[in-house]
Amino acid sequence: MNWSAYSAFVGNVFGAPLAMEALLAFFLESTFIGLWIFGWNKLPPRLHLATIWIAAIGTNMSAYFILAANSWMQHPVGYRVNPVTHRTELTSIVALLTNSTVLAAWPHVILASFVIAGMVVIAVSAWHLARNSQTDVFRRAMRIGLAVTLAAGIATAVTGDIQARLMDSQQPMKMAAAEALYNTSAPASFSLFTIGSLSGGKELWSVRVPYLLSLIATLNPHGTVQGIDNVEHAYDKKYGPGSYKPVIPVTYWSFRLMIGFGMLATLLALIGLWLTRRRRIPRARWFYRAAIWGVALPYLATTSGWIFTEMGRQPWTVFGLMTTAQSVSPGVTASSVIISMTVFTLLYGALAAIAWWLTIRHVKVGAPAEAEPGAAEPLPVFSY
């Protein structure tokens, strides 16, 4: 709605994965979740189980198509720009759907979602274990959550690392902006914290790990990482004079927060697995407090990750082809944009608060009681 110039320019290419997402994934998700929720006793058990698997497959497909669309914005492939209409045209749907960027982004996003799911299970289980309620159920649930979070957390880091090397070759400015590295360096160090100016001035204080940025970007401790000023110089020649720098403090900190929050969640899972080893139930209050509040970590990590990848692409909407400033709707007034922004912020804020409150209530009730042996299996009542 806000991006008509963008829509007109990219619709030929970008619209295809979106329409495929709706037709192949959304219909699958929405129809089969309805069948699952309302299908108890109506469908044979195996078929009923299949419906939730189909919904889950739909969800994963949905992520693939939307990331294929986003990856095209990060690294456009399989297109040409029509010299007459000055709009992009699709030349290969296969290239678009097998873009190296989406092949790396999809597992990264899916695995990060597993970390979120794992941490939610950990937090709910911790709440009950800390109160000694239903310890049998929740110790098992906790172990599953911990194992999933640890495995998915490590795998998210590995896939993120693969993405970093793609980014170094496809969007060197984003890599440089992630570190606020102004001058091309070999080897390049990675700073954990920097106090001082991130806008190119002299830093006051920082904690640095030598060789790490070179390793992340190139797999070689002495590899060359291009600096912001050097990339800017090259882009001025390629795209014409202008500024091709993203907002460096935002990219610098969002990159660190993504990694930091993700690593904390993974570390928490590792500690939890140790504390729950051999049928143990942890005693330490600090662990439960960390596990309950830790549910925020993966949400903060994924949010930071999206802020990083989208802000790191600036000033482009489609890298190298169209800037954000060129993308907006010429006919939409600033007041309309302010109205919609305000409405959506308030609406989603209110819905988030209600959903949070309902979730807490739901969590406190605990797990449904287990059936007496021989009694009919109690089934969940899902009813509007």
Added chain:
Amino acid sequence: MNLATFWFILIAILFTGYFVLEGFDFGVGILLSLLSRDETDRRVMINTIGPVWDGNEVWLITAGGAMFAAFPLWYASLFSGFYLALLIILVALIVRGVCFEFRSKVDSVRWRANWDRAIFAGSVLPAVLWGVAFANIVRGVPLNAAHVYTGNLLTLLNWYGLLGGLVTLSLFTLHGAIFLSLRITGVLRDRARRTALGVALAAVPLAAAFLAATQVSHGRPATDVTAGLAAVALLGGVAAAFRGREGWAFAGTAATLALAVATLFGDLWPNVLPSSTSAAFSLTVSNASSAHYTLVVMSWVAVIFTPIVLGYQGWTYWVFRKRLTSSDIPAAKTPASSSTGLGGTQRPAGGQS
């Protein structure tokens, strides 16, 4: 027929699917408080659309996605041009969706009553605004040479647009009432059928006036036929409802909506968004469409997957074909289970909850 026209027809079919399916969802939402006498009535009504309403909404998303892929300029001008109207529709659909999920999560009369009010608002607003939007698309809107919409929200609220809004509102309410009479048993079923006949007193003249006005200004012989058939289907549907033949009545209102969409799209072609400023600025099937390769790829995807979607959505309706009664609704939940929706209580036999 070239591929762009094929996609124009496909988008018309997607909107037909949307209005036929989501139309009765809106109708149920509008009638929720008007038809019900107690909480059990309301839950019976909501549960008639419970398993399907979210799948029905995807028809709209797919229509929007198909527009974006096949006619990027149409999508660009329409979605930015109708900005505030679409914002209201979006907010209404978001709120309505969470209402269904949230209303039974807390066992409180006030809590439910508030969500029921929101369901009503979230159903009435889109039911009116879709009619306003489509009437204006057919009528033409101010577009400049760059196909940018130069009007505002009030531009859309002309007499023809408002008439279109009243038509969709009354038709969706009628369609929803007939759907309810088809899907439930007992006194609520009779009440739904009588309400349908009452709504028909408004829907029939409104629809007739709108179709006549449309055909006088924008008609062509082929759409005169579809408009006439739409009127016949509507009268047939109402007559069937009068005689208690609910299946035929539902087929009648579904056919009315499908033929009305066919009429509007038929009148629109070869334009997709006519400019009232100058005919030269209109967006057409040819100047708004994607390049050939995109259309070929998307055609294959649509030809393969649309029948599959129709197959499993049809199967869903078959699975949930049994009529509902108040005995299908579990007794008032305890506060514990109501907050979870996962009560662990024994389900009543054959209950569709």
